[in-house]
Amino acid sequence: MSALANQKILLGVTGGIAVYKSAMLLRALLEAGAEVRVAMTAAAQTFVTPLTFQALSGRPIHTELLDPAAEAAMGHIELARWADLILIAPVSADFMARLSVGMANDLLSAICLATTAPIALAPAMNRQMWLNPATQENVQRLTARGLLIWGPAEGVQACGESGPGRMLEPEALLDQVSAHFAGGALAGVKVVLTAGSTREPIDPVRFISNRSSGKMGFALAAALRRLGAEVVLVAGPVALATPAGVQRIDVETAQEMQLAVSEQLAGCDIFVGVAAVADYRPREIAQQKIKKQQTVMTLELERNPDILADVAAAEDPPFTVGFAAETQNVKAYAEEKRRAKRIDLIAANRVAAAEGGFERDENALTLLWEGGGESLPMMLKSELAARLAARIAERYHARTQQENS
Numbered sequence: 001m002s003a004l005a006n007q008k009i010l011l012g013v014t015g016g017i018a019v020y021k022s023a024m025l026l027r028a029l030l031e032a033g034a035e036v037r038v039a040m041t042a043a044a045q046t047f048v049t050p051l052t053f054q055a056l057s058g059r060p061i062h063t064e065l066l067d068p069a070a071e072a073a074m075g076h077i078e079l080a081r082w083a084d085l086i087l088i089a090p091v092s093a094d095f096m097a098r099l100s101v102g103m104a105n106d107l108l109s110a111i112c113l114a115t116t117a118p119i120a121l122a123p124a125m126n127r128q129m130w131l132n133p134a135t136q137e138n139v140q141r142l143t144a145r146g147l148l149i150w151g152p153a154e155g156v157q158a159c160g161e162s163g164p165g166r167m168l169e170p171e172a173l174l175d176q177v178s179a180h181f182a183g184g185a186l187a188g189v190k191v192v193l194t195a196g197s198t199r200e201p202i203d204p205v206r207f208i209s210n211r212s213s214g215k216m217g218f219a220l221a222a223a224l225r226r227l228g229a230e231v232v233l234v235a236g237p238v239a240l241a242t243p244a245g246v247q248r249i250d251v252e253t254a255q256e257m258q259l260a261v262s263e264q265l266a267g268c269d270i271f272v273g274v275a276a277v278a279d280y281r282p283r284e285i286a287q288q289k290i291k292k293q294q295t296v297m298t299l300e301l302e303r304n305p306d307i308l309a310d311v312a313a314a315e316d317p318p319f320t321v322g323f324a325a326e327t328q329n330v331k332a333y334a335e336e337k338r339r340a341k342r343i344d345l346i347a348a349n350r351v352a353a354a355e356g357g358f359e360r361d362e363n364a365l366t367l368l369w370e371g372g373g374e375s376l377p378m379m380l381k382s383e384l385a386a387r388l389a390a391r392i393a394e395r396y397h398a399r400t401q402q403e404n405s
């Protein structure tokens with residue numbers, strides 16, 4: 001049976017050059033077996049006429065809120081009730097702003113206000129519009145209300161700029177829709193994950209950091225999301241696009257990372273520490289740039305909080321997963337670390353030169369948990385992430401079952 005057979009999807013289309021991609025998305029959804037109806041805003045119709053979508057879907061396109069004929073056939077309330085999922089692709093900055101304040105001044109916004117179906121948004125806009133605090137506040141508000149935000153991707157944009165704001169490709173959106181309906185091994189499970197490095201400032205222009213690229217953490221966030229988890233990614237400064245459907249919180253220092261994690265712990269079922277958190281930070285941050293006066297300079301450092309250990313030591317801790325980077329005795333040191341931090345599962349990797357680890361696209365991992373383990377050989381980080389995510393899901397359910405028996 002097709003992946004999306006019998007699923008009723010209302011495809012909302014708002015204004016933006018990415019509208020041409022939603023015509024392809026419509027085809028992909030239909031080919032996957034979904035029943036699709038299309039509602040277009042006035043702005044969307046200035047890019048592509050409803051006729052294109054009508055020809056592809058074989059159904060009339062919904063455009064008017066106050067058209068008696070349209071309302072008599074299938075009005076906004078019927079459409080709102082009919083849909084199992086409302087997917088708005090592309091969603092413009094303007095439409096998100098209207099959604100966030102609950103406006104209902106056209107057909108699509110009225111449907112969104114009247115529905116109890118999940119609403120997924122695939123943003124597409126110029127990078128500055130996406131990064132504008134007004135848009136970001138709307139995204140936060142909509143996420144907090146339970147709307148799903150899929151994308152945007154980073155890359156070259158129609159306006160010639162490069163950065164976040166491209167709509168996810170139709171195939172990626174189809175994957176998201178399929179994952180949404182499939183439920184997945186981690187459906188309904190909240191995961192908080194740290195990734196990347198942290199930066200510990202020395203003065204206004206210098207900092208202490210490390211080589212972590214964030215690739216493993218981001219790949220794992222995407223893999224956990226594909227298993228249906230609600231994923232919050234607390235990211236240090238890295239140059240990576242946010243995985244589709246993942247909520248990202250950017251931080252710089254270990255202390256900021258700890259604060260962001262603690263704010264997300266309510267309702268968290270699984271915590272994964274992938275970040276290479278700086279163990280120490282300068283005791284004092286110079287207010288002005290430090291001048292090179294001495295031949296030898298001493299920096300006094302103090303310990304940063306151990307975010308993973310603190311989460312694991314909480315009263316009712318989530319299932320905790322940690323990483324260990326070792327240059328020798330990988331298994332023994334990692335097991336020691338697992339016990340010392342009292343975490344449920346540890347993923348250890350060797351960081352000796354030419355053996356994977358930081359800044360590379362491939363890696364190998366040794367997984368250890370109470371009473372078991374698994375060796376994952378050298379492979380692409382994306383594949384490794386999928387294997388690790390599956391193991392995390394399996395161990396998480398094993399622990400939950402044990403607690404309930």
Ligand code: CTP
Pocket residue numbers: 194254273274275276277278279304305306307308309321322323324325326337
């Ligand atoms: N971690 C953390 N907060 C810190 C340090 C580490 O949350 N301040 C987490 C990392 O995200 C990772 C694990 O703890 O999951 C790594 O533990 P750590 O003891 O720092 O490992 P190594 O860096 O390998 O430690 P060491 O230098 O002691 O070998």
